[in-house]
Amino acid sequence: MIHLKTLNKQQLSEFVSSGEFRKYDFLPITEHRAKSHIANPKATDEQTLLILAFDDERLAGYLGCFPDHFKIDGIRLNYAWLSTLYIGDQFRGKRIAQALLSKAFEAYDGNIALTEFTKEAESLYNKVGVFQYIQPKTGKRYYFRTDFQTIIPTKKPDTKSLKPLFGIADGMINSLISLKNSFKNQPDFKFEVIGKIDSESAGFISKFQSNRNADEINSLIENPWVLERETEDEKYMFSSYAKVFRYFWVKIYDENNTLITCSLLLLRDGHLKVSYLFTDSDLSRFIQFLSYFIIKNKVKILTSYQAELNKKIEETKGFPKIHERDLERRYLLHQQLLKNLSENFNPNFQDGDGDCVMT
CATH class of the missing domain: 3.40.630.30 (Gcn5-related N-acetyltransferase (GNAT))
Incomplete structure (x- = not known):
């Protein structure tokens, strides 16, 4: 019954x-x-x-x-x-x-x-x-490093025995990518990366229409569903642990030190998401920062349904992607x-x- x-x-x-x-x-x-x-x-x-x-x-x-x-x-x-x-x-x-x-x-x-x-x-x-x-929502998934040792055996299980070889290939290719990216410098404009939304940011994002305000976003940051641990809980069938799970609140300033962009980034095991984005700018500086952040944190994948951001990325030379594909969120x-x-x-x-x- x-x-x-x-x-x-x-x-x-x-x-x-x-x-x-x-x-x-x-x-x-x-x-x-x-x-x-x-x-x-x-x-x-x-x-x-x-x-x-x-x-x-x-x-x-x-x-x-x-x-x-x-x-x-x-x-x-x-x-x-x-x-x-x-x-x-x-x-x-x-x-x-x-x-x-x-x-x-x-x-x-x-x-x-x-x-x-x-x-x-x-x-x-x-x-x-x-x-x-x-x-x-239409979006993009950008790739910055290869991960053949994970992707190929997942799609083709009969290749699992070749995983060590795929790992060697990943190491060689990603070393070359890292060498190329090593010449990219930290942005020369003012920016801040903090753990949660501060009062300056709260005032800035209050100007924008949003389904969540500063206090609500901070509450989610402070009470995550996923904690950092090496292994998942086998008795729970949904997300509970990850090796890396971190939120970053990003603040970007213009040449007059005026706040022009705020964003909440979520990094989980090499996968980056732009959860929230509020901006008064054309996003050029944010994309410069994003490129720096991706290289510094060895990000493998960026998923973004932020239409204006994706459009600007397509127009930007030097964004460190090696591949991209279209997505749809229903x-x-x-x-x-x-x-x-x-x-x-x-x-x-x-x-x-x-x-x-x-x-």
Whole structure:
């Protein structure tokens, strides 16, 4: 017999602090992700953050909800991003995923959004029949170093025995790339890299339309879903640990020492993302800084859905990319959420909106 249990802030806190969440065959959440959900400034005390599905007393699956809201003409519209959905192997085929989704729809009156879903999950969401696509974001993935020893065996498993050879090739090619990049100097203009948003930056970004303000972004920085550790937690099926996981708040100044650009960068195991970008400039200085940052931190990949930034990169000579490819980020919104939004409403999602800034 399948039954569901919903947890709000207080209930989730008790669930984790008691250690109860550890007693199952797989983890429905990690302790640090739970603390992050509880600290989310956009979540109210009553909102559902985690839904558990039980088959008798055994945990069969779970679904995570990440509350957010839009401000429309001064009126707050609460909704949630679905952040995790997992069903244990032995419980599949019992329509548990559909039951979890129905419970989330009920908890948020249909105000549900989705992005960064797998093809398998996308197929499920389309079968449910209540979601609609909105305008996707087009982006770019830029490559700065080779990683044949990871990419080729992943795509062609029968080449795993050749991994050491691919590693040697990576070493040789990347040494040449490093030599070439060693001639790029630190930018000659003023910039700062700090751990979170300061008062000067908060004042600057308040001029821009954004789904998150300085305090909300700082809260996410201070309460990460991913911690630095050598190995992942095998009992949790989503992101929990990485060898490198760091946020950088970047401030760029003009020749008069006036702040012109702020950005939140997320670096995870060589993969860089521009989660938030606020600028009064043509981005030339930011791209100079970005080139320097990429070389200094041995970044392998940059993923960006920042349209103006990508356009400017294409026009910039000397950006240290060796390859690029086009990307698309799709969004699914529940039909009820779309009904609650004005017909021409543009969410103006940045790269970090939703739960993307957390992973």
